[in-house]
Amino acid sequence: MKEIAIASGKGGTGKTSIVSSFAKFAEAVIADCDVDAPNLHLIFNPEIEEAIPFEGMKVAEINERCIKCGKCERNCRFNAIENFKVIEEKCEGCGVCVSVCPANAVELKRRIIGEIYVAKSRFGHLIYGLLSSGEGGGKLVSQIRQKARGFSQKRNLILIDSPAGIGCHVIASITNADMVIIVAEPNLSSIHDMHRIIELAEHFKSKVLVIINKWDINEEMTERIEKYCKEKNIKIVGKIPFDKKFVEAVIAGKSIVEYDEKIANLMKEIWKKIEEELNYLR
CATH class of the missing domain: 3.30.70.20 (Alpha-Beta Plaits)
Incomplete structure (x- = not known):
């Protein structure tokens, strides 16, 4: 069983749209570990099978x-x-x-400070949580991952939608992950945050790959990302152009691969490259 975490150093990079796309191709259990603001269930529209109270400190x-x-x-x-x-x-x-x-x-x-949800979607099982209080998020993320492992015997793969940043929740979501895929945008803040999340992933000795989203909004910055990844010997498995259809798909309650055939083909090619890298780890 392998675990792939999709992460980003900052919010708004398109990480969740990418995870929802991979869910169609991956045959994986999906774990949404963004416990402060989970949103994969908004796209998946799953049927909740179980709601488990999460206890914080007394x-x-x-x-x-x-x-x-x-x-x-x-x-x-x-x-x-x-x-x-x-x-x-x-x-x-x-x-x-x-x-x-x-x-x-x-x-x-x-003290009940959140819940873990086990749900069934058109892509398979989705495990996610919602934290109602600021404490205990790392522990909640760990429990979501543990719950997801219980459903992974048939599929042998867990896709983790990590929270943005490099804090406690992120550490809990990528610890011991076999692979961390970092979604970056071509702007200064995203590049800076990408460096930090790469350092974090390397600390845990995870295989690191990069996807550049909206690469065409600033080609100079995209080149900087490519140069940095080349220096670090990090493979860029995909470059996704800016497209308003990503927003349209979310509004329609669909993943982008269900909404647009051209982008679906691009995401499928990216996923194939990820599978190839994953096979090298076996």
Whole structure:
């Protein structure tokens, strides 16, 4: 079983459109690990088979036994208690308030901060999650990947839609991935962020490939990307031109390969090159 993560150093590079295209050709389990803003399900329109609550750190709760001594508030280093009430957004679940309370009026309770969805789409199984709070995202991503592995026995491949950037969520999405495909655009910020995500992928010893999206909007910058990849011995497996049909396809609730035949042929050729590189890893 192999895992391919499609990543980008910044948002808006077209990563999700590319993942949805590959889903048609790959015969893979798809894992949308952008837990802050998942959107593959908007294109796939899947049928949810299971919704699994995701627990974050526990949160303190003050009950009716409270004698209003104030010890919990004075000892809380996160300032999460005011007027004998817990501010859940600030509570780190450390349990100090539980320890110092003389009336046993404070307890730690479960906190549900997101969900993992197992869904069936026209492309196969889609596993994705939604985080309702900022904490625990890396753990949620890891659990999504683990859940996807449970469905990969028949297909032997997992396609991961990684979050943008190089933060905790991204690290969790590409750790131990066999291959990381980086989607870059020909502009300064995208090139800078591409360098960072390449360094991150190389740190985890993943095979790195690059796709240049909207390559024709700035050919000079495209040449810079090509030169950098050549120096780093990184293969560019595809160059996708700017086309408004990508937006039209999303509005229509379709992947671009279902919407436009010409672009579908291009994406299929790119996928063939990726498969060739993947075969070298076996």
